[in-house]
Ligand SMILES: CC(=O)[C@@H](O)[C@H](O)COP(=O)(O)O
């Protein structure tokens with residue numbers, strides 16, 4: 356069982372918080388000029404169903420989340436101070452402009468998650484590398500922290516990389532969980548999970564907070580949280596929005612929360 360978590364907005368009843376990623380709602384919305392499905396409506400439904408935060412990953416090609424979504428969600432979340440707004444992306448592309456725009460308008464953004472994606476990448480598929488990325492990340496991490504934001508770095512589950520994340524000034528790391536999702540239900544699962552446990556322990560030993568995300572779903576989430584200590588937040592988008600087509604968004608969010616609760620039972 357995870358140790359009790361004590362810091363941050365997402366220390367929700369001592370359990371892992373759920374941040375719902377709305378990229379795929381925007382992806383569908385963008386196929387017509389009708390404004391449906393609405394990203395802000397989806398955020399409202401997800402928060403009312405009990406999730407603790409909203410995540411978006413505005414990519415430079417604006418294939419899903421667009422600059423106006425970032426602002427509209429900021430306005431929505433300003434009225435819900437208990438919820439946490441997490442914006443992901445590459446700080447060397449468009450991310451910092453989105454973040455500075457929110458801060459300039461006095462809108463909330465609680466955490467930024469730096470992800471080293473290239474411009475045309477289909478989805479995120481690797482984390483930062485240290486020491487290679489140290490020098491260029493340090494000033495941007497420092498800028499975000501000076502704006503009062505928490506900074507998380509998207510990282511492969513490699514224990515030896517966690518010191519570099521701390522030395523770059525990060526508050527947290529987000530463990531990239533695609534390899535776990537792929538191994539789930541196969542003979543490799545235990546070994547892959549052991550790697551995540553070791554990476555989590557290394558991050559915690561460095562004094563870093565811990566998030567996790569990518570391809571988590573209702574089948575693999577509980578086992579992940581039972582095995583990996585100290586996960587403060589999971590951000591889940593693709594599978595959750597797919598499940599919502601079947602179950603409805605509110606019931607889907609409640610079901611993911613049940614998956615999290617089962618990990619602590
Ligand atoms: C950072 C990360 O893990 C991603 O899962 C990302 O937020 C998803 O982006 P797409 O929705 O564009 O695949």
Ligand SMILES: NCC(=O)COP(=O)(O)O
Nearest residue numbers: 376568569570590592593
């Ligand atoms: N940070 C990961 C995230 O927000 C969602 O990833 P996915 O569930 O869409 O793979």
